[in-house]
Amino acid sequence: MRTLIYLIPVALFLGALGLGGFLWALKSGQYEDLDGAAERILIDGDEPPK
Amino acid sequence: MSCCAPGAEMTLDLADATSVLPSSQEIRLASRSIGDNLCQTDLSVPTVHCAACIQTIETALGRLDRVENARVNLSTKRVSVQWRGEEAPPFFATLGRLGYQAHLFDPETGKEDKTLSELIRAVAVAGFAAGNIMLLSVSVWSGAEGATRDLFHWVSALIAVPALAFAGGIYFRSAWNALRHGRMNMDVPIAVGVSLAYAMSLYETINHGDHAYFDASVSLLFFLLIGRTLDHVMRERARTAVNGLSRLAARGAVVLRGNGVRDYLPVGEIEPGMELHIAAGERIPVDGNILSGISDLDCSLVSGESKPRTVGAGVQVQAGTLNLTGPLTMKATAAAKDSFLAEMVRLMEAAEGGRSQYRRIADRVSALYAPVVHLAALLTFLGWMIASGDWHLAMTIAIAVLIITCPCALGLAVPIVQVVAARRLFEAGVMVKDGSAMERLAAIDTVLFDKTGTLTLGQPRLINGPSIDPAMLAIAADMAAHSRHPFSKAIAGFAGSTSRPGLHSVSEHPGFGMEAVTEGNTWRLGRRGWAGWKARTGGEGKRGGHGGTVLSKNGMIVATFAFEDTARADARATVEQLQDAGMSVQMLSGDTANACRDVAGTLGIEDFVPALLPSGKVEWIEALSREGHKVLMVGDGLNDTPALGAAHVSMAPATAADVGRNAADFVFLRESLLAVPLALDVSRKAGRLIRQNIAIAIVYNAFAVPIAISGHVTPLIAAIAMSASSMLVIGNAMRLQGFTKTPSPERASRDRRGRPGMSVQHP
Numbered sequence: 001m002r003t004l005i006y007l008i009p010v011a012l013f014l015g016a017l018g019l020g021g022f023l024w025a026l027k028s029g030q031y032e033d034l035d036g037a038a039e040r041i042l043i044d045g046d047e048p049p050k
Numbered sequence: 051m052s053c054c055a056p057g058a059e060m061t062l063d064l065a066d067a068t069s070v071l072p073s074s075q076e077i078r079l080a081s082r083s084i085g086d087n088l089c090q091t092d093l094s095v096p097t098v099h100c101a102a103c104i105q106t107i108e109t110a111l112g113r114l115d116r117v118e119n120a121r122v123n124l125s126t127k128r129v130s131v132q133w134r135g136e137e138a139p140p141f142f143a144t145l146g147r148l149g150y151q152a153h154l155f156d157p158e159t160g161k162e163d164k165t166l167s168e169l170i171r172a173v174a175v176a177g178f179a180a181g182n183i184m185l186l187s188v189s190v191w192s193g194a195e196g197a198t199r200d201l202f203h204w205v206s207a208l209i210a211v212p213a214l215a216f217a218g219g220i221y222f223r224s225a226w227n228a229l230r231h232g233r234m235n236m237d238v239p240i241a242v243g244v245s246l247a248y249a250m251s252l253y254e255t256i257n258h259g260d261h262a263y264f265d266a267s268v269s270l271l272f273f274l275l276i277g278r279t280l281d282h283v284m285r286e287r288a289r290t291a292v293n294g295l296s297r298l299a300a301r302g303a304v305v306l307r308g309n310g311v312r313d314y315l316p317v318g319e320i321e322p323g324m325e326l327h328i329a330a331g332e333r334i335p336v337d338g339n340i341l342s343g344i345s346d347l348d349c350s351l352v353s354g355e356s357k358p359r360t361v362g363a364g365v366q367v368q369a370g371t372l373n374l375t376g377p378l379t380m381k382a383t384a385a386a387k388d389s390f391l392a393e394m395v396r397l398m399e400a401a402e403g404g405r406s407q408y409r410r411i412a413d414r415v416s417a418l419y420a421p422v423v424h425l426a427a428l429l430t431f432l433g434w435m436i437a438s439g440d441w442h443l444a445m446t447i448a449i450a451v452l453i454i455t456c457p458c459a460l461g462l463a464v465p466i467v468q469v470v471a472a473r474r475l476f477e478a479g480v481m482v483k484d485g486s487a488m489e490r491l492a493a494i495d496t497v498l499f500d501k502t503g504t505l506t507l508g509q510p511r512l513i514n515g516p517s518i519d520p521a522m523l524a525i526a527a528d529m530a531a532h533s534r535h536p537f538s539k540a541i542a543g544f545a546g547s548t549s550r551p552g553l554h555s556v557s558e559h560p561g562f563g564m565e566a567v568t569e570g571n572t573w574r575l576g577r578r579g580w581a582g583w584k585a586r587t588g589g590e591g592k593r594g595g596h597g598g599t600v601l602s603k604n605g606m607i608v609a610t611f612a613f614e615d616t617a618r619a620d621a622r623a624t625v626e627q628l629q630d631a632g633m634s635v636q637m638l639s640g641d642t643a644n645a646c647r648d649v650a651g652t653l654g655i656e657d658f659v660p661a662l663l664p665s666g667k668v669e670w671i672e673a674l675s676r677e678g679h680k681v682l683m684v685g686d687g688l689n690d691t692p693a694l695g696a697a698h699v700s701m702a703p704a705t706a707a708d709v710g711r712n713a714a715d716f717v718f719l720r721e722s723l724l725a726v727p728l729a730l731d732v733s734r735k736a737g738r739l740i741r742q743n744i745a746i747a748i749v750y751n752a753f754a755v756p757i758a759i760s761g762h763v764t765p766l767i768a769a770i771a772m773s774a775s776s777m778l779v780i781g782n783a784m785r786l787q788g789f790t791k792t793p794s795p796e797r798a799s800r801d802r803r804g805r806p807g808m809s810v811q812h813p
Contacts, residue, residue: 036124
């Protein structure tokens with residue numbers, strides 16, 4: 001029982017971290033151009049993307 | 051250049067070379083200011099395909115003056131360019147030089163995208179909640195007891211609250227909307243089931259009970275939201291693809307002010323009485339009268355006439371026609387809202403009957419399903435109340451009945467099939483605007499085709515090319531390459547321009563033809579009477595075709611050209627396939643009876659109605675509908691738009707007028723008309739699968755409901771039964787991919803093209 005007291009919050013926290021990460025990625029537009037992201041890896045640019 | 055400039059998958063097979071590049075003012079009109087003196091313009095570039103394209107475009111545009119940033123979105127095939135200053139940088143010329151055809155894109159309102167991100171967020175939250183609650187539920191099922199179980203239930207309850215509020219909100223709002231208007235949809239039983247399951251579980255938790263259905267209420271939402279999101283993504287993709295097509299209506303026009311000032315005004319601000327300058331290649335923005343200038347007008351989109359019309363001062367012109375050869379000055383006689391185009395939209399809205407009355411299969415099923423289920427739950431409650439007298443037990447069992455019958459499978463049964471079917475059609479270049487369109491298409495028994503632009507390409511083709519002296523043909527082609535007239539393009543297209551030196555001062559005489567000089571000889575290509583000024587008019591017995599287009603040398607006719615409107619690829623096969631499928635096929639046209647008879651004869655269509663006005667087409671469709679026929683209308687012109695709205699279901703080619711494209715339920719991007727029987731076939735198969743899926747869901751209920759009524763359902767059984775039925779329904783829907791899929795050549799070649807790009811990494 002005592003282990004549960006901290007294991008459950010830990011599990012939920014980690015899950016929430018994943019959810020938060022996904023929502024952040026969504027908000028910052030990382031899902032807007034999935035095909036493009038897959039292709040852009042082939043471009044070898046010397047300068048960092050703007 | 052890379053592997054993929056022209057001819058890539060989404061390109062139109064019919065490149066519309068008649069359009070001129072948008073002027074700088076037009077670009078400005080279509081861009082939006084994003085502050086800090088920056089403007090953003092969205093361009094649709096259908097031919098971007100791979101990393102090389104992205105890099106080429108971004109580097110080339112980025113190098114232009116005043117361009118701050120250019121970013122390609124490969125998924126939507128768009129480029130957004132940010133630039134500063136007054137004058138737009140020459141994007142189009144730059145892209146054109148690289149071999150990419152681009153067109154302007156109206157700034158998005160961004161409303162649709164919000165729905166999508168709301169749905170995805172809801173899926174994420176529901177998925178998070180469902181996963182965690184399921185984790186806790188598994189512990190309960192495997193024997194957690196006493197305080198531990200209570201703790202798990204409490205934690206589940208706390209996770210479920212935000213999930214229901216956030217993810218379930220979509221269903222609660224939709225259910226409430228339906229109920230308020232006295233209708234029933236699938237969301238009503240879902241909303242009722244989910245909220246009752248939650249309420250009962252909360253009561254159980256407070257009273258230290260052993261059965262809580264938090265997992266059922268949340269995972270139900272999760273499954274349903276996945277179906278709904280996929281459905282939305284599919285429609286959004288179709289919508290984006292249709293929006294990405296080049297815009298055919300004029301966006302604005304150059305207004306000549308009295309004091310010699312020229313202003314570029316958006317169409318909405320043009321008032322009657324203004325004088326407008328229409329350059330060759332532009333569309334007429336509003337109805338009006340020509341003041342000066344001579345030109346040829348392409349009216350095919352407006353009236354269905356296949357031959358260009360020669361116009362001069364004093365002639366009345368309609369909005370939407372394309373000015374082909376010479377500049378015109380016209381006086382507007384109507385504002386845009388009173389012009390031909392707006393009139394068509396009004397007719398279409400008035401005609402919209404059959405479609406708005408249609409009720410989706412899912413809604414029809416749920417109108418029967420929900421009352422039955424809710425009644426069963428009520429009877430269960432009463433029965434157990436009488437039998438045991440324990441209201442808590444009776445309530446628990448009644449709610450278990452509601453949960454087990456909650457139409458998870460039913461809610462997925464329809465959208466999942468439609469998503470798979472839409473994807474199938476998308477791969478074949480057919481865009482489906484919404485799911486109900488496929489249901490309606492499956493029910494049709496009559497197919498009506500427009501002639502010009504639908505059965506035919508609306509573009510003339512040289513038919514006597516082989517019998518013309520190749521040397522003469524080459525000269526004609528070189529001259530023709532300088533003109534935008536459809537006949538010229540047909541000649542140039544047949545011979546292929548070589549642009550040899552020697553032709554001097556090629557000039558176009560609007561309404562007559564082209565003139566060029568070589569080493570003292572004057573060549574003319576055009577109307578017989580004008581070009582062959584020395585020859586006696588009247589045929590030398592040659593085929594006249596369309597009024598006789600000739601090539602003359604110093605006034606003597608040296609070659610005669612005959613043209614014919616080309617039938618779309620596979621038009622005949624399409625008609626045959628449709629007739630085999632039991633459809634009655636008819637042709638409606640605004641063109642003359644003679645022109646119609648030729649086309650109908652070649653294609654094997656028995657019924658045709660010539661010389662119809664737009665309202666005539668609508669009346670024809672309404673008459674058929676009154677006789678109980680379900681009509682599919684396939685058309686492209688402005689004059690077809692009302693008919694597209696009036697028909698039970700409608701299709702338009704990608705070359706259709708903008709309003710028509712927006713009004714049609716299906717838009718096909720490739721040239722082949724075989725898209726029509728394909729869409730019909732897929733829709734019918736989808737309809738069959740939908741009915742199977744609904745049957746599966748009902749059979750599932752027939753087994754599950756007795757168990758629930760007898761009081762034997764536990765949360766574990768509910769979870770297994772619901773997931774199993776959803777899987778079954780999804781699995782059945784996937785069969786559509788299997789039995790209709792034939793590897794299409796376009797797709798195969800695209801895959802091949804994809805490989806060289808990959809090998810960059812592994813040389």
